Amino acid sequence: MIRSFDPASGDLVWEGPEASADEVHAALARAREGFPRWAAMPLGERVALVQRYAQVLEAHRERLAETISKETGKPLWEGRAEVGAMIGKVAISIAAQAERAGEKHVAQPFGEAVLRHRPHGVMAVLGPFNFPGHLPNGHIVPALLAGNTVVFKPSEMTPATGALMAECWAEAGLPEGVFTILQGGRTTGEALVGGAIDGLLFTGSAGAGAFFRRLFADRPHVVLALELGGNNPLVVWDADDLEEAASVVVQSAFVTTGQRCSCARRLIVPDNAFADDLIATVDAMAGRLRIGAWNETPEPYIGPLISEAAADGARAQVTALVDLGAKVLRPFERIAGRSGAFVTPAILDVTGVDVPDEEIFAPVLQVRRVADFDAAIAAANDTRFGLSAGLVSADDALWQRFTIECRAGVVNRNRPTTGAAGSMPFGGLGDSGNHRPSAFYAADYCAWPMASFEAAGVSGNAAALAGKLTDVVPA
Template sequence: MSELISTEPATGKEFWRHEVGNVDEEVARARSAWTAWAARPLANRCELVRRYANEIRTASDELATTIARETGKPLWEARTEVEAVINKVEISINAYGERTPNRKLDAALGGSMALRHKPHGVMAVLGPYNFPAHLPNGHIVPALIAGNTVVFKPSEKTPATAEIMVQCLHKAGVPEDVVRLLIGAADEGKGLVAHEDVDGILFTGSATTGIAINRALASRPDKLIALEMGGNNPMVVMNTPKVQDAATLVIQSAFTTAGQRCSAAGRLIVHEDMYDAVIAETKKLADRLIVDEPFADPAPFMGPVIDNEAADGLTDSFLYLLSNGGKAIKHMVRRDDSLPFLSPGIIDVTDIKERPDIELFGPLLQVIRVTSLEEAIAEANNTRFGLSASLVGGTPQEYNQFWANIRAGIVNWNKPTNGASSAAPFGGVGLSGNHRPSAYYAADYCAYPVASAEMEQPRANIGVGLKDG
């Protein structure tokens, strides 16, 4: 049987290996457990996921270390991810109560109208590598609360993190067949998506893969699909006296997690009056960023990107932009060709007429100079994506104009494009999603509403259209 091997981006060394799982077996086990799990009282399911949060607390050091080693992100950031996993449980319980409440209304003839929600069945959760615990957790916990069983296939680049999460679920008392871990790569993912006994696909990842999932299930409207995909996110800077703060927001948006966030700012759109000051301050701050392995002292701001293939693609993209009219503000530098460490790259692409509308998933920021807010909004909307956008500076009236006209699912003012709250909906339009936002709204796609007209005894008559009897 074939094995899946996980390596550490920061060292290139093997970290973890495991046999590839069997799709049919894992789905069958989840299917067999579904009816009993769905029949449990909601309070019991909520209690078990609360116990899961406690198990994560107990394993927090192990989990944070594993995330840091497997993704390359700094240990401090891995710890914040573990905290997000824990906090997500109570948020999800509250969200389920608010988004999917039971209601009963009086109806004619002494009857009643009822609204309740049912789980879909077996949900496939396909997780990404950038937040290998937090993002799939945001699907798994709401799905379990709603009464679904789960087959979790993590990214093939971060399976060890997923193993700890599933172990914690089982230790908390969630039956082993209710949550199954499927180890594998693309073939296992495709098999899971196409499986006849899977009722829903909860996906976080690239637009390319999300489109492939949507296409594969185009003739299956019975299967629920929730796609949380990427972004080519704009940050617009207008007039503000707070130049240093503006530059800090740019750095946080573009380079946190080495730019490997779907909500990262890939495009910085700057009014010409602010251009020189903001770009100078941003470059000065970017030059100070520490790029190092996760456990380095002093702690780094960012680690490597996920692997050498990603690093190669980003450096090629920087060179492409440079050779097609871009002007380097800060060169992207790779200090060791054998490891995927990249310094932040900043490039002015104002003079490039045909800018590639792709998600550059890494520490590469494109800068565009504009002359007005209207031009900035038009440039910000010049993308097929629509996840996150942020305005820095400007007046309340300008923010109202920005908010009303920008095409994105997350619109911020004087805040980063990333770092969204789990207590709010998270999702976008265009190639960023399929109108099923996650985070607080995950409850919406984990259960479906059922309307019932009810009476304790049958009571009916036909008042028109009958012959005399």
């Protein structure tokens, strides 16, 4: 059985059977059978069905938001924002499909050159727990628009959200076999990725991404789109308003209790009095953040981590940093009277300490002081990841240099590192992805381009051989 629990209270949210390997293969067979009919359906009809899905999401907006918040622990305001992003994804994906994977006709002397895009086939989607609706939705919607069929396995920690998404797709009227949900954990996931699929669209950890790279090395026909984690830098170099600068830091590091792949993990600052004041302001602001359950009043800014086990794992990582020499500016602690999944935001000074290049998926910020901006950029790029980065500065020249030299897929100025638009690509370099960004660019990996030369008749080809044939006719 698969069960999910409210991390704030420990209450059971959902339970249901885990799909067996045989059930996975049967689902893949149904998806394979349904693919030709779905791919052959006119794009306008697929668009209409996906638009109907957006309408269904709207009708179930509050129910879905509460399910997301209850299952992940994130505050209700964030659950509602996630549902809004899911609904908005439909129109964005339709626009992206037209712009990046549409049809193009170019006149030629003989007829025309035509660009078309064709779906891959059966796409497996593995969802994460931190955005259990929005992130898999960002794969599923463009995949279906392109004409693929989809088999979706939600995170085993957020099955209720996945089940509700499946209800919404069914209510939208998708044909049989076009979208299938499989609930389960590692065993179900292994059967899915090992089955007859044409693409794996995955959001999760860098470790899992590295495993999939190796697993599919001998299966080049399978499209692999990886949305992975990051050890993201935020450089704060100057600011006229310390409160505003500190707000960028706090939102970058601690939103969603640090459980966003684009959260700032490393704060890089100059070694001067400005940094002293900034860090003190960030520390004070972090201490004032309201922490609580998803449905508490007044509304909290952050909730618990996804589980007590996640909190224990993050605590072990923080302890290891302290053992290496990190100075504790704000401790990483449990909250008395709360479940073990609740933790306080932590700030560590790691200046001069050789720390591991690892993502801590929790509200933990590591501060590093540097001598000059050259050292700041070097420190920002000193990572095997490359998802997001940010610069807080009023200096246009520094920003221009940062955009040229910083290696990350999402690079923001005077805004939190977590800021991203669905109308732009989203993805990273290095261990943060595999150069197949999602969001607006998801259309790129959901279909393959077919280029054609076309003429209404066969005439005009012989002229290319005129004077180039011998007079000898074979017997």
